[in-house]
Amino acid sequence: MGKAYVITSGKGGVGKTTSSANIGTALAMLGKKVCLMDLDIGLRNLDVVLGLDNRIMYDIVDVATGRAKLAQALVKDKRFDDLLYLLPAAQNTDKTALNEEQVVQIVNELKPDFDYVLIDCPAGIEQGFMNAIAGADSAIIVTTPEISAVRDADRVVGLLEQHPLTEEPHLIINRIRTHMMKDGSVMDVDEITHHLGVELLGIVFDDDAVITTSNKGEPIVLQAENPAGQGYRDIARRLEGESVPLMEMKDEVHPSFWQKVTNWFKKG
Amino acid sequence: MHDAAVLKGTNDGYEIILDDQSDLGEALAGLRRLLENLRDQAASGISQAISFDIQTGRRLLAAEDRSKIETIFSDFSSFSVHKVTSDVITKEESNRILEQESVHVIDQIIRNGQEIHIQGDVLFLGKIHEGGKLFVGGNIYVLGDVHGIIQAGYPDLEDKMIIGDVHNAQQVRIGEQYEILDDTNTKISENTVVYVNDLHVLDYGKVESLKQINPKFFNRIGGVING
Numbered sequence: 001m002g003k004a005y006v007i008t009s010g011k012g013g014v015g016k017t018t019s020s021a022n023i024g025t026a027l028a029m030l031g032k033k034v035c036l037m038d039l040d041i042g043l044r045n046l047d048v049v050l051g052l053d054n055r056i057m058y059d060i061v062d063v064a065t066g067r068a069k070l071a072q073a074l075v076k077d078k079r080f081d082d083l084l085y086l087l088p089a090a091q092n093t094d095k096t097a098l099n100e101e102q103v104v105q106i107v108n109e110l111k112p113d114f115d116y117v118l119i120d121c122p123a124g125i126e127q128g129f130m131n132a133i134a135g136a137d138s139a140i141i142v143t144t145p146e147i148s149a150v151r152d153a154d155r156v157v158g159l160l161e162q163h164p165l166t167e168e169p170h171l172i173i174n175r176i177r178t179h180m181m182k183d184g185s186v187m188d189v190d191e192i193t194h195h196l197g198v199e200l201l202g203i204v205f206d207d208d209a210v211i212t213t214s215n216k217g218e219p220i221v222l223q224a225e226n227p228a229g230q231g232y233r234d235i236a237r238r239l240e241g242e243s244v245p246l247m248e249m250k251d252e253v254h255p256s257f258w259q260k261v262t263n264w265f266k267k268g
Numbered sequence: 269m270h271d272a273a274v275l276k277g278t279n280d281g282y283e284i285i286l287d288d289q290s291d292l293g294e295a296l297a298g299l300r301r302l303l304e305n306l307r308d309q310a311a312s313g314i315s316q317a318i319s320f321d322i323q324t325g326r327r328l329l330a331a332e333d334r335s336k337i338e339t340i341f342s343d344f345s346s347f348s349v350h351k352v353t354s355d356v357i358t359k360e361e362s363n364r365i366l367e368q369e370s371v372h373v374i375d376q377i378i379r380n381g382q383e384i385h386i387q388g389d390v391l392f393l394g395k396i397h398e399g400g401k402l403f404v405g406g407n408i409y410v411l412g413d414v415h416g417i418i419q420a421g422y423p424d425l426e427d428k429m430i431i432g433d434v435h436n437a438q439q440v441r442i443g444e445q446y447e448i449l450d451d452t453n454t455k456i457s458e459n460t461v462v463y464v465n466d467l468h469v470l471d472y473g474k475v476e477s478l479k480q481i482n483p484k485f486f487n488r489i490g491g492v493i494n495g
Contacts, residue, residue, distance in 0.1 A: 158379030
């Protein structure tokens with residue numbers, strides 16, 4: 001029997017969908033069977049980030065209303081044979097097309113067949129949010145070091161305390177810019193974790209490659225060297241119960257003049 | 269047969285005790301008989317109006333039963349009801365009094381968007397995050413961390429106070445007075461008493477000067493005994 005995690009944040013644009021795609025992919029890389037469930041109905045993105053948008057036949061609303069069977073709607077990611085699946089959101093309706101019971105029913109149908117069901121929650125705290133948390137066993141809250149994101153995360157933690165899930169929520173701090181955190185112009189990891197009072201699951205550094213890979217439909221975790229990918233792979237391992245130390249915050253390397261000259265000679 | 273309504277003189281005037289063991293109809297009939305007797309006796313002597321306290325013992329009267337008493341009295345021009353009291357209160361009322369009179373210890377985190385309402389005084393040990401609100405009917409003693417909005421004397425009692433460290437709060441409110449701390453130039457120390465002064469304006473004082481700020485409150489917490 002698998003476990004269902006809802007990935008949520010309150011605020012939009014902090015990286016819920018990117019995190020869902022990357023944690024899901026990283027878990028599949030560890031050999032786990034994962035189903036990603038996109039609940040951002042009307043504004044679906046998870047399929048695009050995974051590069052599966054051209055393979056969608058049916059969506060979650062089709063399943064909920066009985067127009068399609070669950071197995072028909074699941075889209076398989078061919079890069080991981082039989083490990084990673086997507087249940088896409090509908091595009092032609094809105095968040096009120098589903099209710100909480102329908103989501104619970106679908107999640108319960110998925111859990112016996114998968115190790116992880118990751119639910120990508122829409123931004124906001126309306127019906128879409130309520131649907132997303134209804135089916136989950138635990139929550140992963142994504143925030144960035146910006147005050148506005150932390151405030152919304154705080155609001156979401158408060159709402160989760162009112163509708164407690166079986167397990168305590170986890171926290172991911174995304175888009176960390178090392179130099180800004182070091183010079184104190186944004187809240188640091190400890191401050192955010194302490195303020196929210198939620199257990200820290202992992203940190204992810206800001207990296208341009210996250211955007212370029214997302215544009216190509218290849219999650220960043222597939223790049224072995226990338227620090228952001230590393231962050232997501234660590235998170236997947238922690239979900240699996242391993243204890244992995246937090247990544248260190250290294251300064252971005254600015255090559256010195258002589259290094260540049262040496263590199264230039266090396267290239268030649 | 270004993271009388272269901274008995275007249276008694278007290279320091280404050282006259283009291284009529286309605287027997288709580290007898291039937292209400294009987295008690296009311298007794299009351300009427302008593303008043304008739306009094307009127308007959310007083311007809312010659314007393315001319316001024318008399319006001320009575322009605323004591324109902326261990327019986328709570330509903331509003332309609334009270335109005336029955338009023339109707340009886342309306343037949344006697346020189347008699348009136350001062351007040352109706354009883355020895356018992358409803359559970360609802362007693363819970364309300366308990367709620368209002370006790371100091372509630374709160375040690376939770378009040379997060380962005382959450383509102384907590386409490387009657388009575390509060391000893392606050394928790395945290396109010398930015399955007400969180402704590403509304404309290406009585407006084408608030410702050411030992412925790414306040415970054416949100418805190419109100420004593422909710423909704424409109426101006427004699428309440430907030431004592432403790434509120435210098436990080438977004439707003440402090442007492443009764444209908446409020447202050448946005450960003451706008452004030454007052455430097456609030458960590459041992460502050462926030463209160464409403466005689467001019468009905470929010471003011472800040474030191475805990476040491478509590479006796480001057482609110483002598484009544486100071487006495488209540490033991491000022492008399494200590495000094």
